[in-house]
Amino acid sequence: MTASNSVLVSAPGKVILFGEHAVVHQKYAVAASLGLRTHLYIERTQDGICTLELSDVGVSRHWPLSSFPWDAVRDEKEGDHPIKDMDAGLKTRLVELAGDFANDAQEQALMAFFYLVMSLATPLKERTGFKISTRSFLPVGAGLGSSASYSVVLATALLIVFDYIPVDFASSANSASYFETINRYAFKAEQVIHGNPSGVDNAVAAFGGAKTFLKGKGFSTLEGFQSLRLLLTNTKVPRSTNALVAGVARRKEKYPEVIDPILTAIDGVSLRCKNAFLDLQNGTKDATSLITELEELVDINHCLLYALGVSHPSLEKIRSITGDHGLASKLTGAGGGGCAVTVIRDEVDQATIDTVMALLGKEGFDCYQTSVGGPGVRAVNIDANEDLAWMSRVDMETLEQKFL
Amino acid sequence: MTASNSVLVSAPGKVILFGEHAVVHQKYAVAASLGLRTHLYIERTQDGICTLELSDVGVSRHWPLSSFPWDAVRDEKEGDHPIKDMDAGLKTRLVELAGDFANDAQEQALMAFFYLVMSLATPLKERTGFKISTRSFLPVGAGLGSSASYSVVLATALLIVFDYIPVDFASSANSASYFETINRYAFKAEQVIHGNPSGVDNAVAAFGGAKTFLKGKGFSTLEGFQSLRLLLTNTKVPRSTNALVAGVARRKEKYPEVIDPILTAIDGVSLRCKNAFLDLQNGTKDATSLITELEELVDINHCLLYALGVSHPSLEKIRSITGDHGLASKLTGAGGGGCAVTVIRDEVDQATIDTVMALLGKEGFDCYQTSVGGPGVRAVNIDANEDLAWMSRVDMETLEQKFL
Numbered sequence: 027m028t029a030s031n032s033v034l035v036s037a038p039g040k041v042i043l044f045g046e047h048a049v050v051h052q053k054y055a056v057a058a059s060l061g062l063r064t065h066l067y068i069e070r071t072q073d074g075i076c077t078l079e080l081s082d083v084g085v086s087r088h089w090p091l092s093s094f095p096w097d098a099v100r101d102e103k104e105g106d107h108p109i110k111d112m113d114a115g116l117k118t119r120l121v122e123l124a125g126d127f128a129n130d131a132q133e134q135a136l137m138a139f140f141y142l143v144m145s146l147a148t149p150l151k152e153r154t155g156f157k158i159s160t161r162s163f164l165p166v167g168a169g170l171g172s173s174a175s176y177s178v179v180l181a182t183a184l185l186i187v188f189d190y191i192p193v194d195f196a197s198s199a200n201s202a203s204y205f206e207t208i209n210r211y212a213f214k215a216e217q218v219i220h221g222n223p224s225g226v227d228n229a230v231a232a233f234g235g236a237k238t239f240l241k242g243k244g245f246s247t248l249e250g251f252q253s254l255r256l257l258l259t260n261t262k263v264p265r266s267t268n269a270l271v272a273g274v275a276r277r278k279e280k281y282p283e284v285i286d287p288i289l290t291a292i293d294g295v296s297l298r299c300k301n302a303f304l305d306l307q308n309g310t311k312d313a314t315s316l317i318t319e320l321e322e323l324v325d326i327n328h329c330l331l332y333a334l335g336v337s338h339p340s341l342e343k344i345r346s347i348t349g350d351h352g353l354a355s356k357l358t359g360a361g362g363g364g365c366a367v368t369v370i371r372d373e374v375d376q377a378t379i380d381t382v383m384a385l386l387g388k389e390g391f392d393c394y395q396t397s398v399g400g401p402g403v404r405a406v407n408i409d410a411n412e413d414l415a416w417m418s419r420v421d422m423e424t425l426e427q428k429f430l
Numbered sequence: 431m432t433a434s435n436s437v438l439v440s441a442p443g444k445v446i447l448f449g450e451h452a453v454v455h456q457k458y459a460v461a462a463s464l465g466l467r468t469h470l471y472i473e474r475t476q477d478g479i480c481t482l483e484l485s486d487v488g489v490s491r492h493w494p495l496s497s498f499p500w501d502a503v504r505d506e507k508e509g510d511h512p513i514k515d516m517d518a519g520l521k522t523r524l525v526e527l528a529g530d531f532a533n534d535a536q537e538q539a540l541m542a543f544f545y546l547v548m549s550l551a552t553p554l555k556e557r558t559g560f561k562i563s564t565r566s567f568l569p570v571g572a573g574l575g576s577s578a579s580y581s582v583v584l585a586t587a588l589l590i591v592f593d594y595i596p597v598d599f600a601s602s603a604n605s606a607s608y609f610e611t612i613n614r615y616a617f618k619a620e621q622v623i624h625g626n627p628s629g630v631d632n633a634v635a636a637f638g639g640a641k642t643f644l645k646g647k648g649f650s651t652l653e654g655f656q657s658l659r660l661l662l663t664n665t666k667v668p669r670s671t672n673a674l675v676a677g678v679a680r681r682k683e684k685y686p687e688v689i690d691p692i693l694t695a696i697d698g699v700s701l702r703c704k705n706a707f708l709d710l711q712n713g714t715k716d717a718t719s720l721i722t723e724l725e726e727l728v729d730i731n732h733c734l735l736y737a738l739g740v741s742h743p744s745l746e747k748i749r750s751i752t753g754d755h756g757l758a759s760k761l762t763g764a765g766g767g768g769c770a771v772t773v774i775r776d777e778v779d780q781a782t783i784d785t786v787m788a789l790l791g792k793e794g795f796d797c798y799q800t801s802v803g804g805p806g807v808r809a810v811n812i813d814a815n816e817d818l819a820w821m822s823r824v825d826m827e828t829l830e831q832k833f834l
Contacts, residue, residue, distance in 0.1 A: 277726075283698035284730060287691040291737075294687035322681075326688060329737035333695075333730045342750060346743065 033186055033193055035066040037178040037403040039164040040171035040230040041258065041358045041367055044327050045296040047274050047334055048289045049241055054296035056248060057226050058236035060170060060258065061396030064162035066179035070187055071155035078139055079159040080176075082166065083131045091147060091155060095119035099144055112141055112218055120144075131166060138177055138215040145211065146184045156187050165260055165392070169267070169359025174227030177215035178403050182208050186405060193405050208232050208403060234402030238300050248300055250307030253399040254320070255370035257348070257383065259355075260392040261340035263363025270362045274334045288330050295327045317371050321354035324369055328356035336361030340391070344368070347385045351378055367398070435474040437590055437597055440467045441582040441807040443568040444575035444634040445662065445762045445771055448731050449700040451678050451738055452693045453645055458700035460652060461630050462640035464662065465800035468566035468579035472587040475559035482543055483563040484580075486570065487535045495551060495559060499523035503548055516545055516622055524548075535570060542581055542619040549615065550588045560591050569664055569796070573671070573763025578631030581619035582807050586612050590809060597809050612636050612807060638806030642704050652704055654711030657803040658724070659774035661752070661787065663759075664796040665744035667767025674764045678738045692734050699731045721775050725758035728773055732760035740765030744795070748772070751789045755782055771802075 038059035045055025077088040098116045112120075120140045127133045147154070160179065164172035185191045185208060195204035209232040216223040226239045236251035278285040302319050305311035311319075328345065331337060341357045344366045348355045355368040370379060379395060386393040442463035449459025481492040502520045516524075524544045531537045543562075551558070564583065568576035589595045589612060599608035613636040620627040630643045640655035682689040706723050709715035715723075732749065735741060745761045748770045752759045759772040774783060783799060790797040 281698065281702060281726070281730070283702060284695050284727075287695040287698065288734070291688050291691040291695070294685065294691065298685060298687060322685070323688075325739075326685070326737045329733050330692070332736065333733035335729075339750060339753070342746065346746060349743065 031070040032408045033068050033183065033405050034408055035068065035179045035182045035186070035403065035405045036063045037175045037182070037231045038063050038171075038234060038400060039175050040227050041256075041365075041398055042169070043236070043358070043367070043398065044299050044323065045239075045292055046357075046359055046361070047271065047331060047336060048292035048296075049239060050271055050274070051278065051289050052241055053289050053293035054300075055226075055239045056236060056296050056299050057230050057239060057245075058248075058251065058398040059230050059234040059400050059402060060164070060398055061256070061400050062163040062170065062258065062394055064160060064164060064172065064175035064179050066158060066160045066183050068159075068183040068187055069157045071157060072153050073155045074153045075155040076143065077155075077157040078136075079157075080132075080135050082160070082162050083135050084128060085132055085135060087136075089123065091143070094123065094140070094144060094147075096144075112137070116144075134173065134219040135176065138173075138218045139180060141218045142181055142184050142211060142215055145214070146188045146190065148188065154187070158183060163394070165365075168260055168365050170258075170365065171227040171231055173219050174212065174216055174223075174231045177212040177219065177228055178208060178231040181211035181215060182403050182405060185211065193407050196401075196404050205232055205402070230402070232402050234400055236303075236399050238296065248303060250303040251399045252303070252306065252313075252316075253397050254317070255372070255374075256396055256398050257353075257355075257368035257370060257379070257386075258358075258394045258396055259344050259366045259368065259386050260394075261338070261344070261363050261365065262390070262392060263338055263340045265338070265360060265362035265364060267360040270336050270360045274336060277335055285334070288333055292327060292330050295323050295330070299323055313372075317369065321369050321371070324354040324356045324367070331357055331361055338363045340389070341366055343389055344386065344391070347389070348382055351382050353382065370395075436812045437472050437587065437809050438812055439470040439472065439583045439586045439590070439807065439809045441579045441586070441635045442467050442638060442804060443579050444631050445660075445769075445802060446573070447640070447762070447771070447802065448703050448727065449643075449696055450761075450763055450765070451675065451735060451740060452696035452700075453643060454675055454678070455682065455693050456645055457693050457697035458704075459643045460640060460700050460703050461634050461643060461649075462652075462655065462802040463634050463638040463804055463806060464568075464574060464802055465660070465804050466567040466574065466662065466798055468564060468568060468576065468583050470562060470564045470583035470587050472591055473561045474591055475561060476557050477559045478557045479559040480547065481559075481561040482540075483561075484536075484539050486564070486566050487539050488532065489536055489539060491540075493527065495547070498527065498544070498548060498551075500548075516541070520548075538577065538623040539580065542577075542622045543584060545622045546585055546588050546615060546619055549618070550592045550594065552592065558591070562587060567798075572664055572769050574662075574769065575631040575635060577623050578616065578620055578627075578635045581616040581623065581632055582612060582635040585615035585619060586807050586809060589615065597811050600805075600808050609636055609806070634806070636806050638804055640707075640803050642700065652707055654707040655803045656707070656710065656717075656720075657801050658721070659776070659778075660800055660802050661757075661759075661772035661774060661783070661790075662762075662798045662800055663748050663770045663772065663790050664798075665742070665748070665767050665769065666794070666796060667742055667744045669742070669764060669766035669768060671764040674740050674766045678740060681739055689738070692737055696731060696734050699727050699734070703727055717776075721773065725773050725775070728758040728760045728771070735761055735765055742767045744793075745770055747793055748790065748795070751793070752786055755786050757786065774799075 039062050040057050041060045043056045043058050049055035074091050075088055076091055079086050098119050124136045164170045166172050191204045212228040213225050216228050226245045236248035237245040238248050239245040302316050306316050345355045348368045353368050355366050358365050358367045383393045443466050444461050445464045447460045447462050453459035478495050479492055480495055483490050502523050528540045568574045570576050595608045616632040617629050620632050630649045640652035641649040642652050643649040706720050710720050749759045752772045757772050759770050762769050762771045787797045
């Protein structure tokens with residue numbers, strides 16, 4: 027934070043491209059970064075006050091850093107390592123610090139924030155303070171990794187403001203180590219929010235690109251993954267992920283001779299996707315063949331999820347509308363409503379995309395023209411003279427594009 | 431034909447309930463009789479003339495039986511056995527006898543008729559003649575076994591008129607043997623029509639009920655199968671069965687790790703259906719559980735066919751409309767258009783069925799309320815005083831119901 031007192035940070039959301047539900051039953055899944063990002067503005071102050079504006083969850087609060095329960099963690103803060111766990115004693119103290127909150131989303135966001143501040147700040151040595159404001163393009167609770175995206179931008183901003191990493195970490199010679207540090211803190215914040223997250227959401231938000239994931243075996247980078255154009259459509263149909271996962275488990279128990287091979291087929295889809303990008307990287311497959319293959323895999327994977335009982339009329343409507351225009355779609359995430367992704371080949375013109383988006387909009391769906399597999403977390407210094415603290419999310423993105 | 435000179439014969443069509451396409455790749459399929467039937471009226475005469483009226487394919491012809499090329503087969507006609515093969519010499523003579531025909535359907539129907547007459551008639555010993563008129567409720571070329579149904583009623587009528595089997599064959603002590611005889615001749619007629627049929631269509635039309643079928647291993651009766659209410663919807667979307675089968679083969683070759691387990695899953699669906707009826711027969715499953723299971727299997731099997739690439743927007747529309755009313759549907763046969771079946775549970779009331787049929791009709795589809803798994807071929811003597819020869823198909827069915 028030597029060059030500037032104001033930094034913009036942004037990190038992508040994530041979509042599951044292949045393997046949702048099957049991943050619960052020890053099959054491969056593929057997750058990729060989503061072009062819809064969470065943006066964070068941080069401004070250093072010298073008043074010892076930290077201010078937090080989370081417009082998307084309705085939080086606007088500030089606290090003296092000295093009011094944090096440092097006595098509960100001071101012994102644990104050795105070196106640069108975060109506090110190991112959010113133990114019950116610390117949690118009670120932080121809930122007291124938070125005061126009233128309106129809902130779970132506010133509580134989770136505040137606790138993750140507190141956790142990261144307590145892990146990274148050094149309030150007793152200086153009068154450092156900061157203002158943070160975030161805005162996200164990611165719908166909350168839609169399976170698009172909004173909390174991981176938040177955890178990553180928050181961890182990155184605090185790592186920068188407390189001088190653990192430089193603003194230009196992404197282009198630095200030590201970038202690999204910096205990204206690992208960001209991801210490690212973001213994962214800790216995700217644990218505070220979710221209890222037992224897989225870690226794939228924060229890894230995608232931090233590193234970008236795509237990851238293959240196998241339950242119990244963790245995740246690894248999908249080598250050669252190329253950014254792709256994508257429509258993301260949110261049906262806004264509410265659903266219970268737990269109920270949908272339980273429904274698949276029941277169907278598997280009732281029809282093992284049918285469902286087990288379906289899960290094997292989905293595993294085949296995910297591995298096929300992985301191999302397709304490797305083939306592209308090795309020059310044994312061209313980009314046109316790759317996108318055709320991805321479209322076919324998207325189509326097949328959706329039908330297999332439909333066979334598992336997790337589609338919904340709204341999702342079939344999306345498939346019908348996009349299919350009428352030659353585009354392949356699948357549900358992403360839990361299904362039963364929620365979101366769908368539509369692959370957009372290079373040669374699809376904007377007029378077609380606009381027509382499809384208008385038709386989807388008429389059905390009451392929110393539709394975003396974006397991409398998958400783009401960059402992970404990025405930060406940029408901005409001119410301190412511009413008053414950016416409380417700008418709209420659109421202004422923030424415009425500004426970021428100007429600087430990045 | 432001692433009790434009457436006039437007999438009505440009818441035989442069902444068939445639907446594939448489970449396993450279409452997978453059956454091409456050595457997986458089990460389940461076929462069942464369809465309540466839509468082909469009806470045949472036969473009247474014995476003493477003028478040595480045979481008259482054939484096939485309204486559905488536009489044939490109205492008559493020939494002296496003495497004009498048939500008996501010299502080409504006389505040596506082969508030992509006992510009651512049919513001529514073994516339609517050899518090239520005989521075929522040429524029969525094509526000459528047929529004279530002009532307008533299309534393949536007419537040619538196939540005439541050649542099958544000639545084949546059966548040459549196998550069963552004894553024209554040189556008597557002055558027997560007959561008039562035959564057929565009408566079918568089965569759309570031609572829709573994968574509903576219309577030719578097998580025709581072959582079965584034709585073989586049955588000729589077996590009756592030439593005194594090989596009694597009119598009441600179905601209720602006779604020797605019924606098993608009579609059904610086998612009918613099926614054997616019908617299969618020969620199917621070979622004339624199709625070249626290399628599997629034999630499952632004529633077996634279902636002859637015996638009724640349901641059959642499991644495995645390529646290369648033949649078919650066997652699905653024990654315990656119970657007649658079920660069904661909507662049959664014909665999208666009337668034309669498609670090429672060969673192109674659809676080839677498309678699945680291509681997809682299997684390109685994505686073996688995905689498609690092979692899908693075919694295994696479909697095999698599981700067919701076997702599960704078979705076992706469900708066995709469980710019903712054994713009393714280990716009740717009718718409500720059975721129909722719920724069939725609905726789930728119908729739903730899953732359709733989605734797996736969708737994953738193989740053989741659905742069509744018209745078929746998804748049917749699934750959407752029936753699904754909105756809590757009814758499960760799947761494509762039947764080749765897909766890509768063609769027909770769909772919708773299972774109707776006992777508790778579904780007629781108002782719901784009427785609503786669904788009206789909605790399907792609005793889409794331009796032909797929709798039939800019928801059943802699967804009902805009886806096979808049946809015959810009944812009718813009063814010779816009634817002039818029934820050229821009546822409409824509706825009259826014919828009304829009459830049959832009056833007598834059966």
